[in-house]
Amino acid sequence: MLRAEKSAVVASLREAFVSSGVMVVTHYQGLNVAEVSGLRREMRAAGASFKVAKNRLVRLALDETPFAAASDLFTGPTAVGLSADPTVAPKVLTSFAKKNEKLKIVGAGLGGTLLDAEAVKALAEMPSIDELRAKLLGVMLAPAAKLVGLLEAPQTKLVRVLAAPSQQLVGVLQAKAQQG
Numbered sequence: 001m002l003r004a005e006k007s008a009v010v011a012s013l014r015e016a017f018v019s020s021g022v023m024v025v026t027h028y029q030g031l032n033v034a035e036v037s038g039l040r041r042e043m044r045a046a047g048a049s050f051k052v053a054k055n056r057l058v059r060l061a062l063d064e065t066p067f068a069a070a071s072d073l074f075t076g077p078t079a080v081g082l083s084a085d086p087t088v089a090p091k092v093l094t095s096f097a098k099k100n101e102k103l104k105i106v107g108a109g110l111g112g113t114l115l116d117a118e119a120v121k122a123l124a125e126m127p128s129i130d131e132l133r134a135k136l137l138g139v140m141l142a143p144a145a146k147l148v149g150l151l152e153a154p155q156t157k158l159v160r161v162l163a164a165p166s167q168q169l170v171g172v173l174q175a176k177a178q179q180g
């Protein structure tokens with residue numbers, strides 16, 4: 001690989017690291033081309049990416065990124081899973097690692113923090129950012145929906161009474177007169 005090609009790879013990797021919310025480091029020794037291609041397809045479908053590059057180039061690209069602390073994880077046949085959502089790449093890679101024992105999760109970088117393999121598995125079990133936003137929105141809207149229901153209740157009861165057949169209305173009025 002020529003020096004210009006190496007510089008382009010480093011620049012591309014650095015851009016990918018800077019734009020990602022999480023970086024999961026894996027060992028992929030023993031995976032064949034079809035398995036790696038399948039993993040890449042799964043990652044793309046989920047909105048993430050899976051990159052294989054030389055460790056030396058990755059270490060150069062990690063400098064001055066939030067994941068610089070993870071440079072010690074790059075020994076042996078490593079690849080990285082990247083995603084903007086901090087839970088997407090860990091979910092896909094953890095799921096794939098359960099199905100295929102050849103893929104080993106080594107660790108991850110998340111917002112300048114170095115995570116071990118167990119923390120990556122815990123991160124994979126968390127709901128995604130979109131799911132958390134939906135839950136938060138539901139919690140915020142619940143009181144407003146209850147208030148609207150309370151405000152509509154008297155009007156709804158009045159409409160039901162007025163819409164009742166005349167016999168029932170007369171019966172209701174007579175019952176009220178006897179009470180009062």
